[in-house]
Amino acid sequence: MTSAPADSSTGRLRGRPLSLRLSLWARFDGWGALVLPLLVVLVLVFGLPLAVMLSRSLTDPSFGLQNYSDVFANSVYLRVLGNTFLIATIVTAVTLALAYPYAYLMTLVGPVWRMIMMGLVLVPFWTSILVRSFALVLFLRDTGAFNSALQSLGVIDEPIPLIRTLPGVVFGMVQVALPFAVLPIFATMQGIDRRLLQAAESLGDRPAGAFWRVFVPLSVPGVAAAVLLTFVQALGYYITPALLGGPKNTMIGELIVQQVSTVLRFGFAAALATLLLVTTLLLLVVAGRFVDLQKHLMRQS
Amino acid sequence: MTKILTRAGLAILAALIGVYLILPVLIVVPMSFSDSSFLTFPPGELSLRWFRNLVEDPVWIGSALASLKVALLSAVSSVVLGVLASLALVRGRMPFRNTIIAILLAPLIVPYVIIGLASYIVFLQLGLTQTTLGFVLVHTCLAVPYVVINVVAGLVSVDRRVEMAAMSLGAGPVTTFFQVTLPLILPSVLSGGLFAFFISWDEVVTAIFLSGPELTTLPVQMWSGIRVQIDPTVAAISTIVMLVIFGSFIVLGLTRLIRQLAHRRSATNSSATNTGA
Amino acid sequence: MTADLETPAAKTSTGAPISIGAVSKKYGDNTVLESVDLDVRAGEFLTLLGASGSGKSTLLNIVAGFTRPTSGTVQVDGRDITSLPPHKRGFGMVFQHYALFPHMSVADNVAFPLKRQKVAKPEIRRRVAEALELVELGDLGGRRPSELSGGQQQRVALARAIVFRPRVLLMDEPLGALDKLLREQLQLEIRRLHQEMGITFVFVTHDQDEALTMSDRIALLRDGRIVQLGTPEQLYAEPNCRYTAEFVGASNIFTGAVRGTSFADEVNGRSYRITGDADQSGKSLMIRPERLGIASADAPVPDTAEHVEAVVEDCIYLGSSRTVQLRTPAGQLLVARTDVPRDPDEVVPGARVKAFWDVRDACVLD
Numbered sequence: 046m047t048s049a050p051a052d053s054s055t056g057r058l059r060g061r062p063l064s065l066r067l068s069l070w071a072r073f074d075g076w077g078a079l080v081l082p083l084l085v086v087l088v089l090v091f092g093l094p095l096a097v098m099l100s101r102s103l104t105d106p107s108f109g110l111q112n113y114s115d116v117f118a119n120s121v122y123l124r125v126l127g128n129t130f131l132i133a134t135i136v137t138a139v140t141l142a143l144a145y146p147y148a149y150l151m152t153l154v155g156p157v158w159r160m161i162m163m164g165l166v167l168v169p170f171w172t173s174i175l176v177r178s179f180a181l182v183l184f185l186r187d188t189g190a191f192n193s194a195l196q197s198l199g200v201i202d203e204p205i206p207l208i209r210t211l212p213g214v215v216f217g218m219v220q221v222a223l224p225f226a227v228l229p230i231f232a233t234m235q236g237i238d239r240r241l242l243q244a245a246e247s248l249g250d251r252p253a254g255a256f257w258r259v260f261v262p263l264s265v266p267g268v269a270a271a272v273l274l275t276f277v278q279a280l281g282y283y284i285t286p287a288l289l290g291g292p293k294n295t296m297i298g299e300l301i302v303q304q305v306s307t308v309l310r311f312g313f314a315a316a317l318a319t320l321l322l323v324t325t326l327l328l329l330v331v332a333g334r335f336v337d338l339q340k341h342l343m344r345q346s
Numbered sequence: 347m348t349k350i351l352t353r354a355g356l357a358i359l360a361a362l363i364g365v366y367l368i369l370p371v372l373i374v375v376p377m378s379f380s381d382s383s384f385l386t387f388p389p390g391e392l393s394l395r396w397f398r399n400l401v402e403d404p405v406w407i408g409s410a411l412a413s414l415k416v417a418l419l420s421a422v423s424s425v426v427l428g429v430l431a432s433l434a435l436v437r438g439r440m441p442f443r444n445t446i447i448a449i450l451l452a453p454l455i456v457p458y459v460i461i462g463l464a465s466y467i468v469f470l471q472l473g474l475t476q477t478t479l480g481f482v483l484v485h486t487c488l489a490v491p492y493v494v495i496n497v498v499a500g501l502v503s504v505d506r507r508v509e510m511a512a513m514s515l516g517a518g519p520v521t522t523f524f525q526v527t528l529p530l531i532l533p534s535v536l537s538g539g540l541f542a543f544f545i546s547w548d549e550v551v552t553a554i555f556l557s558g559p560e561l562t563t564l565p566v567q568m569w570s571g572i573r574v575q576i577d578p579t580v581a582a583i584s585t586i587v588m589l590v591i592f593g594s595f596i597v598l599g600l601t602r603l604i605r606q607l608a609h610r611r612s613a614t615n616s617s618a619t620n621t622g623a
Numbered sequence: 624m625t626a627d628l629e630t631p632a633a634k635t636s637t638g639a640p641i642s643i644g645a646v647s648k649k650y651g652d653n654t655v656l657e658s659v660d661l662d663v664r665a666g667e668f669l670t671l672l673g674a675s676g677s678g679k680s681t682l683l684n685i686v687a688g689f690t691r692p693t694s695g696t697v698q699v700d701g702r703d704i705t706s707l708p709p710h711k712r713g714f715g716m717v718f719q720h721y722a723l724f725p726h727m728s729v730a731d732n733v734a735f736p737l738k739r740q741k742v743a744k745p746e747i748r749r750r751v752a753e754a755l756e757l758v759e760l761g762d763l764g765g766r767r768p769s770e771l772s773g774g775q776q777q778r779v780a781l782a783r784a785i786v787f788r789p790r791v792l793l794m795d796e797p798l799g800a801l802d803k804l805l806r807e808q809l810q811l812e813i814r815r816l817h818q819e820m821g822i823t824f825v826f827v828t829h830d831q832d833e834a835l836t837m838s839d840r841i842a843l844l845r846d847g848r849i850v851q852l853g854t855p856e857q858l859y860a861e862p863n864c865r866y867t868a869e870f871v872g873a874s875n876i877f878t879g880a881v882r883g884t885s886f887a888d889e890v891n892g893r894s895y896r897i898t899g900d901a902d903q904s905g906k907s908l909m910i911r912p913e914r915l916g917i918a919s920a921d922a923p924v925p926d927t928a929e930h931v932e933a934v935v936e937d938c939i940y941l942g943s944s945r946t947v948q949l950r951t952p953a954g955q956l957l958v959a960r961t962d963v964p965r966d967p968d969e970v971v972p973g974a975r976v977k978a979f980w981d982v983r984d985a986c987v988l989d
Contacts, residue, residue, distance in 0.1 A: 075519070076438030080446060083427040083490060087449055091487040094464035095456075101467055143363055150360045153353070165364045171591045172370055173548035175565055176584040179572050180370030183377065190373065223367060252349060281457025283551055288572065298459040302554065311467060318460045329455060507722040510689055513709040514716035514793075515783065516739035522710075525735075529726040 095322070098315045105312025112316035122300070126320075129297045132211070132286070133279035136218045140275050141268065143219065144226035148267075151227075152234045163231075166224045174221060178288040181217045182208060185289070209291025217289040218282055225278065226271040233267025273332045277325050297321055371588065378581035396582035406567065406579060413564035416478055417546040420485035424542035427486065428493030429535060433523075435494070436501045454491045461488070462555035469556065476558040484552050489542035496541065500534025501527075537598070544591060638666030638823035639700050639790035641686060646695030648681050648847075655681045657847040658695070668817045668824040670834040672870075673844035679827045680795055682844070686825065687793050688712050699791070710739075715784030715792040719799045721776040723768040729755070729779050730764035736787040754786040755779075757816070774805045781816070791823045798833065810836050831871045835859065843867055859911070865988045868909045875915060875957045877908040881987060888931070891953045895929040901987035914984040915959035917947060920975040930979035933957060935972050945970075949978055 073081075102112050116122045151162050169177060184190050185207040192204035207213040237260060245255035283298030290296070297317055304314040365372075378396055400406050431450060440446060453461070465484050466475065474480035504527060512522040528535070550565035557566040564583065571580040641663040648656040656678045663669050671679040684690040686697055688709035696705045704712055723732050730751050737747045755761050758778035768776055777797060784792055794813075798806045814837045817824050828834055834841050835855040843850045843858065843866075851858055851867045862868040865876065879889040886897045886908045895908065916928075917935075924930045933949035936956075940963065947970055949957040957978055961970075970976065 072439060072441040074439045077434050077440035079430040079438065080434035080440060080450075083431040083494075084446060084449065086427060086483070087452070087487055087490070090465070090483045091453060091461070092449070094468040095460070097468050098460070098464035143359075143366075146356055147360050147363050150356045153356075162360065162364065165367045168368050168371060171544070171595070172584070172588055173550070173565065175548075175550050175568055175572070176374060176587070177370040179568075179580060179584065180373040180377075182572070184369065184373055220366060220369065223363070277455070278457075281459055283457075283459045284569075298457070301459055301463055305463060305466070305555070314463055315467065318463050321457060322460050325455065325457065505720070505722065507718045507720065508724060510687075510709070511716060511718060511722035511780075511783075512724070512735070513689075514687060514712075514714060515736035516710050516713070516787070517735070518708070518710045521739070526724055 099319050101312050102315035102319050103312075105315070112313045113320070115313060116316060116320065122317075125295050125297055125300050128294060129280055132214060132218070132294065132296060133276050135211075135215055136222060136279045137272055137276045139215060139219050140222045140226045141272060144223055144230055144271060145264075145268065147223075148227050148231040148234055151231050152237075166227050169221070169224050174284050177220060178217055178285045181220065181285075182288055185213050185216065208289060209294070211290075211294055214286050214290040214294050217285045218279060221282070221285055222275045222279060226275050229270040229274070230264065230267040233270075234264050237263045269332070273328070277328055280325060281321060374581050374584045375588070377578065378585040396578045397586075399579045400582050400586070403579070406564075406583070409562045409564045409567040410583075412478070412561055413547055416481040416485060416563060417543045419478065419482045420489060420546035421539045421543040423482060423486045424489040424493045425535060425539045428490050428538060428542075429497055431490070432494050432497035432501055435498055450494055451491050453487050458488070458549075458551035462552035465552060466555040475556050476561040478561065480556055481546075481553070481561070481563065484556065485546035485549060486542075488549065488552070489545045492541040492545065493535075493538035496534045496538035497531060500531040504530050533602075540594065540598075548587070637790065637821060640665040641791065641823065641825070642696075642698040642701075643682070643686070644696045644698065646682070646685055646692045646697065648678070648685065648690065649693045655847050656685075656692070659844075659847070659849055661842055661849060661852070663823055663825060664840075666821050666823055667839040668814070668826065668837060670826045670828060670838040670841045671844060672828060672831060672834040672841050674829055674870075676846070677844040678847040679829075679844045683793055683795055683825065683827050686791075687714060687716055713787075713789055713791075715787070715789040717777070717780050717784050717792070717794045717797045719796045721768070721773075721780045721800075723776055723779055723783075725768055727767075728764065729760070729766050729768065729771070732768065732779055733764075733783045733786050735783065740787060750786055751782075754782040757785075758782045758812075773801050774809065777801065777809060778812075781813070785816070785820065789822065791825065794824065794826045796827055796829070798828075806833070813837060835871070841871075843870060862909065862986065862988065865907045865909070868907075868986065868988055873912050873958055873960075875910045875912065875959075876988075877955075878906060879908070881905045886985075886987065890955050891931055891951050893931055895985065896982050897985060897987055898983055902989075905987035905989060907988040909986045909988050910980045910984060912946070912958045912960040914980050915957065916979050917949070917959055917961060917970050918977045918979060919969040920977060922977070924977060924979040925981075927981050927983070928979045929982055929985070930977040931957075933976060933978050935970055935974045935976055937972055938970060949976065951978075 103109065105112075116126070147162070147166075151159050154162070182189075186192075187204040187206065187208070191207065192201075195201045196204065207216070241259055241263070242252075242255045245259045246252060250258065280296075281298055282296065283302065286294060286296045287299045287302075290299075297320075301314045301317050301321075304310045304317065379393065400410075434440065435443075435447070435450075461484065465480070469475045469480050474483070508530070509522050509526055512526045513519075517525060548565060549563075550569055553563045553566045554569060557563060568580045568583060641661075643659055643661040643663070646656055646659045647654070659678075659682060661682075671682060673679040681690060685692050688704070688707060688711075692705065696703055698704065699712075723729075724735070727735070733751045733754055734747050737750060742750070751764065752761070755764055758781050760775060760778050760782065763771065763775065763779075768779065771779065777800075780797070797813075798809055801809065810833060813824075813826075817837075826834075826837065835858075838855055840852065840854055841858050842852045845866055851863045853861070858867055858871045862871065868874045868876065877886065877888045877890065877895075879887045881887075881897070881901055881903050882894075884896060884899060885894045886901075886905075887894050888908070897908070918924060918930075920932065931951055933951045935947060936950050937948040939946045939948075943963060944960055945963050947959045947961065949959065951957065959978060
């Protein structure tokens with residue numbers, strides 16, 4: 046029965062309004078107070094600018110919701126918003142379709158192969174997003190490796206335009222999102238007891254049936270986390286869609302940067318950013334009820 | 347029978363996915379050794395001219411040094427703030443613990459475009475754009491959650507009784523931390539610091555907002571190198587960066603392996619001469 | 624372990640007396656310690672004995688300074704140290720899982736407290752060597768803790784806790800992680816250490832054999848209170864209540880009521896004479912196994928003895944003594960411990976016997 050050095054036995058504090066502020070500080074003990082420097086920095090450097098950005102969206106160029114109504118009134122901007130959601134959905138679906146079998150195979154193979162497969166998944170984390178997108182541009186463009194290879198194999202005569210198209214953007218974004226999806230799915234799958242499948246088979250289910258009726262439902266928590274994380278992240282991508290996409294595939298990230306750098310519409314950009322932020326937070330809060338996010342976020346690093 | 351087919355199918359699919367995952371590496375590295383300035387793939391003749399360009403061009407060197415400075419400072423500040431916060435989370439009491447944890451992890455969730463824009467708006471007023479301080483402040487916020495997650499994991503595995511023993515032997519809380527706790531969590535602290543360094547070094551989105559003629563980091567320089575005119579020097583930089591990152595991980599892994607082997611060898615030595623109690 | 628301390632001058636510290644005054648510890652609604660008063664005499668070996676949850680470790684942590692009492696004081700040598708942080712108390716402490724610093728060598732571990740006291744380097748070397756000699760680990764200074772066995776690690780922990788000559792040594796179930804043989808060996812060594820050093824030892828354990836072996840006095844704790852404080856002999860032969868009798872040593876207990884000068888055994892339906900000074904409200908009559916004699920069913924028992932009929936169930940031989948399990952007609956299990964007779968006697972499984980005891984050997988308890 047050992048206890049912390051800073052253990053104190055104040056128990057419940059009766060909240061008298063006069064000493065409320067004092068009692069708040071008293072609930073930090075010596076060790077707990079060490080979090081304050083970081084907290085202060087985060088609030089000032091991270092939190093405050095977000096608040097300022099929000100207020101800017103409501104005050105620049107004029108007071109009120111002008112910027113927001115501009116977004117929804119203009120078909121160009123609406124199309125960007127629609128694109129963003131559409132692309133994020135497609136990317137999430139494709140990523141899931143690839144991540145699930147990859148993760149499943151990881152649970153089936155021996156430890157050496159598993160390590161190799163995991164290593165491949167981790168490689169993208171250690172190459173910067175710029176490098177990756179850049180490489181994919183080289184790969185996918187008309188004179189790039191993909192088209193050259195197909196042409197030399199005689200499969201096609203003319204290069205297939207892949208840069209500045211939807212397939213190109215999806216190709217690039219899935220490449221980025223895949224590791225983030227494989228990890229939570231694999232983690233959940235690892236926790237599934239093989240004997241449950243054996244039990245199902247012993248009760249008369251075919252192996253394929255056991256897979257669909259037992260394994261897949263048990264893997265849903267990991268899949269849900271992966272879907273949520275992938276979708277939410279995909280909404281906010283900037284570099285990859287900017288490099289690989291064309292004017293028809295503009296996503297909200299690129300629109301924000303463009304509004305700031307070319308036409309200097311800070312307030313409008315702030316409104317767009319606020320919309321993105323609110324959507325992100327809403328999705329996380331709502332879906333976060335069903336998914337243990339903290340656990341999966343922690344595992345990612 | 348179907349099992350074998352499905353397994354084979356899975357294996358092929360996984361192999362393709364594996365290639366897909368490392369595709370950028372497979373492309374960029376050979377590219378950087380190409381002699382042509384047109385970024386063809388497969389590359390034509392091989393040469394080191396883009397590496398030479400990197401070293402000789404003051405623009406590239408300038409941005410590389412700027413990135414280095416920012417990354418080092420960000421790593422240090424992330425580690426200091428992160429270790430303090432980790433100690434508080436694991437050892438201390440605080441009100442609104444869940445809210446505080448949410449704030450500490452928030453940078454992981456918010457898209458970098460938003461962080462970049464918000465920082466830009468505020469830093470513009472404060473004159474912090476294009477300054478090392480501005481970069482370090484933002485990058486610290488981005489990196490700190492990773493440091494905290496790593497260090498908390500390390501701290502939790504430290505036996506409290508070792509610290510209690512140190513105190514019973516006369517070491518105050520600060521001495522105990524530096525003499526006993528820190529050596530035990532050093533791997534977590536170092537890997538957190540390494541994370542923070544690379545996050546800052548590679549970070550491009552917020553850097554785009556904060557960069558300008560007076561201060562540009564390497565990723566931003568590369569960004570214009572891709573956007574404006576495709577400069578193969580970018581390929582060379584990418585290769586070097588990848589080598590550095592992989593290299594440091596191999597070094598980390600090797601040192602851990604060596605330490606484990608050394609322990610095992612001395613353990614078998616001592617058990618041979620062990621006479622029991 | 625026959626190494627002596629170098630010079631008389633080396634044994635410069637004497638034990639400190641510890642005074643625990645009305646110490647309570649509550650966690651919310653859960654009371655772990657209830658107004659405990661305890662005076663530890665200077666230089667004695669005191670054991671805090673109890674089952675898990677009895678509060679013994681909490682009390683030790685309060686003395687050490689790692690836990691703040693909800694109320695009450697701790698005084699050492701007359702000084703109130705209740706609010707003094709642990710690193711200023713100067714008590715040596717030994718933990719169940721050794722708590723050695725894994726990143727330091729054995730010698731650096733032992734030198735740690737001396738460095739905190741800013742002792743000169745040559746002096747540190749000398750005293751570390753001396754401490755390691757004392758625990759018979761003289762040539763293992765360069766090793767890492769992970770390279771040592773459990774018993775060796777515990778000795779290093781001991782050396783580290785005494786090298787700075789504390790006046791009090793606190794030990795929290797230090798032998799719990801060791802196997803039986805090692806435990807018994809170290810018990811004797813710790814006792815010897817105590818006798819050589821002469822400082823106050825406060826020892827926590829749940830093992831009553833350990834407590835009986837090593838202590839000058841034992842404080843038996845139950846649910847946060849001290850049930851009995853006394854020497855091992857007192858706790859064994861003169862338990863003040865049924866709990867103590869059952870916790871410390873094996874016991875035979877008849878349940879019933881006191882009626883004047885006799886005890887009515889409600890289970891076995893018999894009545895036994897008892898000594899005159901018995902507590903009239905007592906409900907238990909306790910006899911230690913070695914005070915229970917066995918005679919054949921038709922043999923007479925002495926005038927000063929009482930008896931109950933029983934059937935021998937099992938005889939377990941432990942070398943020079945034997946433990947006999949008997950069952951009364953009412954079904955109660957009794958345990959007797961006797962010498963092994965030179966010639967085989969009537970005590971065999973199935974035999975009908977009388978279990979008897981001298982009236983003065985039976986204790987009336989609650």
